[in-house]
Amino acid sequence: MSTELKAPSVKKIPKELIAHGERRIDEYYWLNDPENPDVIAYLEQENAYYDTITANTKDFQGALFEEMKSRIKEDDSSVPYKSNGYWYATRYEIGKEYPIFGRRFEKEDAAEEVIFNCNEMAKGFDYFKLGGLSISPNNQLAAFGVDTVSRRQYILQFKNLLTGEVFDDKIENTTGSAVWADDNKTVFYCKKDPVTLRSDKIYKHILGTSSEEDVLVFCEEDDTYSTFVYKTKSKKYIVIGSSSTLTSEYQILRSDNPEGAFQMFSKRERGVEYSLAHYGDKFYILTNKDGATNFKVMRVNEQQTSSEHWEEFIAHREEVLLEDIEIFSEHYVLSERENGLNQIKIVRWDGKESYYLPFDNETYTTYVGTNPDFETNVLRYVYNSLTTPSSVIDFNMDTKAKEVKKEQEVLGGKFDKENYTSERVWATAQDGVKVPISLVYHKDTPLDGSSPLLQYAYGSYGYTIDPYFSTVRLSLLDRGFIYAIAHVRGGEYLGRTWYEEGKLLKKKNTFTDFIDCSKYLIAEKYTSPAHLYASGGSAGGLLMGAVVNMAPTLYNGIIAAVPFVDVVTTMLDDSIPLTTGEYDEWGNPNTKEYYDYMMSYSPYDNVKAQKYPHMLVTTGLHDSQVQYFEPAKWVARLRELKTDKNLLLFNINMEAGHGGASGRFESLKEEAKEYAFLLELEHKIQ
Known part of the structure; x- marks a missing residue:
């Protein structure tokens, strides 16, 4: 890669931003306008700069893409x-x-019987996604959503599966999914606010009528909540849910009574989360009510559902996070997490037997798969690890016989899981807390500090990055890279408290945990600063932005994908999609305490005159989760202030949004760009 070419320059138009009597100047605020031709021109300049700088890796990117693709059936x-x-x-x-x-x-x-051939449907579109497929109770009709922009605003449509006719009914700006009532003509669906993209309204639609006639069933007035609709596995109830980061609420209606009114299940209580499963004449409620930090299961008669009638069914446990309950006619299945590891527990309703499925690895991932059939004794679950391809397994809960229905094939004839080693190690954070790291590497990779290492994390919303198998990752492992997943606070790897310790006014724990994991990996000779790389996307991109401000010399290179880096300005603007629903995660900067704390770590606001590592920043013009202008402004300010001559590359997908390209293999081209960036820095592109 060449660094001689002059990087794009961005004009400054200072804008004064005032909050709590404090004044900020944002010179690049003008980049917020995608309708401004100067903005598009700047983004195209950045893409041209990226293409020129990386021209010597283009053939290698192509080779990487073909290599990655060749492993996939x-x-x-x-x-x-x-x-x-x-x-x-x-x-x-x-x-x-x-x-x-x-x-x-x-x-x-x-x-x-082919229901949808998306290859035909996608013709003429740069982006195509079909979502929310829902079949009517009589199996004759399908509701489905189509997104051709990549802003997750789906057009809801309907198809007659007997004749192939796609009906004229078209409902715009929905989440893409719909729920059928038992009459096979009434559906309930969710619309989005056209500006903020918050899912805020549930409508009832009668097939064959104009969407203008649709009845508004529910409107979520609180802009910190989103709403959704689904049907219980028992098929008896249609459920409207409302949720914020910390609180949830549900309303129910019998599926055979679409003209009826939804009834409140249990009113929202600040800080109380709950979810529903239905069986027989009872509901089973997974909840954190009454201080059950790691959740418990309550049950209640379907005639009296408010929380004062809930009775304990499975008690709260301090050491075990209860993640989900799956119900069958003769069994229920619990998804648990203890000491970071997934567990699946099977229990008979009659109480005659309960047991855990056995797993003997410490870097594995397992989860309950697709189990829509209520009347079955077969549980489908998925298992994989950092070294073991994914398997879909059917397990007979009575006989305990298991059948591997499918094991992920790794084509090319070169993969042997015995060639790779995985382990879990524990770094000590600056406050003494032990932070787990999952590692995988080729058995021939030296552990003497000379090997390149890519460290990844997310660390927000209680979302756990489990140690999973990746055929794409083999392109790094086979070239001597170590891959590390840092299970930092902000996720739920070690239980709900692990999440609580990495959000709001404790958010910086996420960043310092990541840095302390890096220092541990260097101290233990897995790598060195000259060979250490870090990667994160979206909220993980915020992590990358904070880390490079706090510890810029610790890393040789950073990949920040669709990064949420302009935290304060975005969270102060409630017109930006999804902002208000984020207050319980990051805090509301309209409150001075949260404003000050966010200002202390917001990547864009903390860029300073110092050396930064080599950096690759990516985004999508149509991103609905993290708007393109956040990384655009960040890159512009980095270009202005950084004191090094290291690479700073900004690549914008002008046709895609938050999830990147829509095609099955197109996304591999984006992975190939990232890997080529890392391998070029390691001089391994030959």
Whole structure:
């Protein structure tokens, strides 16, 4: 990569921003306007600069892409699951980017009925995503959503599966999903605020009528909440949910009574989260009520559902995070996490037996899969690890016999899991807390400080990055890289308290944990600062932005994907999509205490005249989660202030949003760009 070419320069138009009597000047605020041709011109200059600087890696990027693609089975298909008499599966054809959704009646080997061929539907679009597929109770109709922009604003449509006719009904600006009532003509769906993109309204639509006639069933007035609608696994109830980061509330309606009124399940209480499962004449409630930090399960009769009637079913445990409950006719299944590790517990309703599925690794991931069939004794779950490809397993809960329905194929003939080593180590944070790190590397990789290491984390919203297998990652491991997942506070790897210790006024723990993990990996000779790299996306991109301000000399290179870096300005603007729903995660900067704390770490506001590592920043013009202008402003300010000659590259996908490209293999081209950036810095592109 060449660094001689002059980087794009951005004009300054100072804008004064005042909050709590304090004055900030944002010279690049004008980049917020995507309709301004000067903004588009600047983004195109950055892309041209990226293309020129990385021109010597273009062939290598192409080779990486083909290498990554070659490991993936092109004519692949999902394991069929049974629902209401049909076996449903998704498959791909050789040379095609998009899935084909199909089903077979009664038997897995019956003739396939193609429901949607997304390859045909995607023609003429730079981006295409089909979501929210929902089949009517009589199996004859399908509701589905289509997004051709990548802002997660779906057009809801309907198809007659007997004739192939797509109805004229088109409902814009929805979440893409719909729930059928038992009459096979009434659906409930969720619309978004067109400006903030918050899911705020539930409507009822009668098939064949104009959407202008749709009835508003519920409007979530509190702008810190979003709303959604779904049907219980028992099919008896349609449920409207409202949730914020800390609080939830539900309303229920019998599926056979679409003209009825939704009834409140239990009113929202600040800080009380709960979710519902239905079985027989009772609801089972997973909740943190009454200080159950790691959650417990309550149950209640379906006639009296408010919280004063809840009775304890599974007690709270300090050492075990209860993540979910899956209900079957004769069993229920608990998804738990203890000491960071997933556990699956199976219990008979009659109390005659309960047991855990056995797992003997400390860097594995397992979770309950797709189980829509209520009347079955077979549990489908998924297992993989950092060194073991993913397997879909059907487990007979009565006989304990298991059948591996599918093991992920790694094509090319070169992969042998015995060639790779995984381990879990524990770094000590600056406050004495032990932070776990999951590691994987080729068995021939030296552990003497000379090896390159890519450290990844997310660390927000209680979202846990489990140690998972990746065929793409092999392109790094086979070239001598160590890959590390830092399970920092802000996720839920070590339980709910682990999340609480990495949010709001404790958010900086996420950043310092990551840095302390880096220092540990250097001290233990896994790598050195000259060979250490870090990566994170979205809220993980915020982590990257904070880390490079706080410890810029610790890393040789950083990848920040769709990074949330302009924290204060964004959180003060409640017109920006999804801002208000974030207050319980980051704090509301309209309150001085939170404003001051955010200002102390906001990456954009803390860029200073110092050396920074080599950096690759990526975004999508249509991003609905983190607007493109956050990384654009950040890069502009970094270019202005940084004192080094290290690479600063900004690559903007002008057709995509938060999730990147929509095609199955197109996303690999973005991975290839990132890997080429790292491998070039390590002089390993030959």
